Amino acid sequence: MSVATSLRQYLTVHNVSYDLVQHPYTGSSQFSAQAAHISGNQLAKPILLEDEYGYVMAIIPASHQLDYLAVDRLLNRTLVMASENELAGLFQDCELGAVPALGEAYGVKSVVDNLLFYPKDVYFEAGDHETLIRVESSQFRRMMAGAETGNISLHH
Numbered sequence: 001m002s003v004a005t006s007l008r009q010y011l012t013v014h015n016v017s018y019d020l021v022q023h024p025y026t027g028s029s030q031f032s033a034q035a036a037h038i039s040g041n042q043l044a045k046p047i048l049l050e051d052e053y054g055y056v057m058a059i060i061p062a063s064h065q066l067d068y069l070a071v072d073r074l075l076n077r078t079l080v081m082a083s084e085n086e087l088a089g090l091f092q093d094c095e096l097g098a099v100p101a102l103g104e105a106y107g108v109k110s111v112v113d114n115l116l117f118y119p120k121d122v123y124f125e126a127g128d129h130e131t132l133i134r135v136e137s138s139q140f141r142r143m144m145a146g147a148e149t150g151n152i153s154l155h156h
Contacts, residue, residue, distance in 0.1 A: 002020065002126060002127075002128070003020070003127060003133070004093040004094045004126060004127025004128075006091075006093050006105050006106055007093075007102060007105050007126065010102065010104065010105035011105075011133075016135060016143060017139060018133045018134060018139070019133070019134045020126065020131055020132070020134075021036050021038075021132040022131055023035035023036040023131075023132065024130065025129050025130050027097065028097075029043055029125070030043075030062050030063070032062070032125070032129075032132060036123065038123055039119070040061060040063030041061045041063050041115065041118075041119060042122055042123055043061065043062035043063075043122075043123045043124065043132070044059050044061070044062075044101035044116055044124040044140075045059070045061065045062040045064075045101060046059050046099050046100070046101040046103070046124075047059075047066050047081065048082040048086070048087055048090070049071065049080065049081060050082045050086070051078055051079050051080070053077065054109070055090065055103075055108050055109070056075065056103075056108070056109050056111060057103030057108045057109070057110045057111070058111050058113075059103070059110055059111070059112045059144075059147075060152060061113060061115050061153060063155065063156060064113070064115070064153035064154060065153060065154050065155075065156055066152065066153055066154075067151075067152050067153055070153075074148060074150040074152065075148060084096060087099060090108065091127075093127060094127040097129065098126075098127055098129045099125060100124050100127055101124040101125065102124065102143060104146060109148075110144065110147040110148070111148040111149070111150065111152060112144050112148070112149050112152075113152045113153045114149055114151055115151075116144075117137065117140070117144075119137060120136070121134050121135065121136055122135055122136075122137060
């Protein structure tokens, strides 16, 4: 696999310049960052949340953990982590555990941690466990223009 179909279409339609970064198979975003020789602060990790109003993708650096209370306060909702079955249904063109940190490509509202706007480049999963997408910070900001932003993570 390479780039998930929905993601590729989104990037093309929105004229996003990107590079593919291949790495050995990994099972987590933190290991993907290590395998690709990049900082976990540069790798955007998505966490799918839900409540009775629907899904929200929280996007944080791979080096951090989600601050659920901060997300709830920011969005004025009470969200919990969605199940793996729900992930498989929403992100059908992705391998389980390799969902791209770009909810908009899948019609999912996003909330992004402010820390991801500082690195020169931002990376995220392409839809499999061996490929990352690299975009310049300006491209990432443009893609996240419709997302809520805030301080929603804690350092491990």
